[in-house]
Amino acid sequence: AQSVAxxxxxxxxxxxxxxxxxxxxxxxxxxYLFWYVQYPxxxxxxxxxxxxxxxxxxxxxxxxxEFNKSQTSFHLKKPSALVSDSALYFCAVxxxxxxxxxxxxxxxxxxxxxx
Amino acid sequence: xxxxxQWPATLVQPVGSPLSLECTVExxxxxxxxxxxxxxxxxxxxxxxSVGIGQISSEVPQNLSASRPQDRQFILSSKKLLLSDSGxxxxxxTYSSGxxxxxxxxxxxx
Numbered sequence: 001a002q003s004v005a006x007x008x009x010x011x012x013x014x015x016x017x018x019x020x021x022x023x024x025x026x027x028x029x030x031x032y033l034f035w036y037v038q039y040p041x042x043x044x045x046x047x048x049x050x051x052x053x054x055x056x057x058x059x060x061x062x063x064x065x066e067f068n069k070s071q072t073s074f075h076l077k078k079p080s081a082l083v084s085d086s087a088l089y090f091c092a093v094x095x096x097x098x099x100x101x102x103x104x105x106x107x108x109x110x111x112x113x114x115x
Numbered sequence: 116x117x118x119x120x121q122w123p124a125t126l127v128q129p130v131g132s133p134l135s136l137e138c139t140v141e142x143x144x145x146x147x148x149x150x151x152x153x154x155x156x157x158x159x160x161x162x163x164x165s166v167g168i169g170q171i172s173s174e175v176p177q178n179l180s181a182s183r184p185q186d187r188q189f190i191l192s193s194k195k196l197l198l199s200d201s202g203x204x205x206x207x208x209t210y211s212s213g214x215x216x217x218x219x220x221x222x223x224x225x
Contacts, residue, residue: 041203088157101147
């Protein structure tokens with residue numbers, strides 16, 4: 001079965017510093033990987049995805065993610081964190097078994113950016 | 116353009132009362148629709164998914180049920196709510212390379 005793991009419950013970063021939110025995956029076949037962000041009491045907002053092509057994927061709000069097949073990782077990164085980036089971040093993988101497009105989510109990582 | 120609507124945004128219900136949460140999508144036909152639950156502001160648990168009218172698959176046994184009466188409508192229900200049903204419920208429409216999410220319903224069972 002497809003799965004993703006987010007090993008960190010929380011990541012703390014000072015404003016202006018680079019940030020990394022980690023995600024590793026386990027899939028059969030080629031992975032479709034996603035990052036979503038959630039602000040309090042809101043739905044999920046799409047940040048970026050990897051389907052195929054360049055291993056470095058650029059997304060919304062200055063975020064990017066690097067697909068690493070050998071390490072089965074898809075870490076989310078941003079060169080300079082903003083206080084407004086503080087939110088809950090989810091990594092997800094598509095499970096296409098049976099012709100469905102289920103998204104399987106990690107447990108989430110809370111990002112706290114301090115002024 | 117594709118949009119997804121979910122309501123109500125918040126709901127407070129007594130234990131033992133019924134529940135009905137509704138989700139509708141616009142701008143597509145025959146969407147794959149999903150209900151997720153998020154407990155305590157953390158991980159998302161897939162509850163139900165549907166690939167067409169009247170077709171419902173359940174991921175986990177629970178006190179909830181789902182129905183798909185129309186192509187672009189997906190309903191989450193319960194006959195009698197439990198305290199453990201409290202949480203944040205999200206409807207989603209997925210396609211091959213992504214998903215759209217509703218704004219969520221915060222359900223508090225008291």
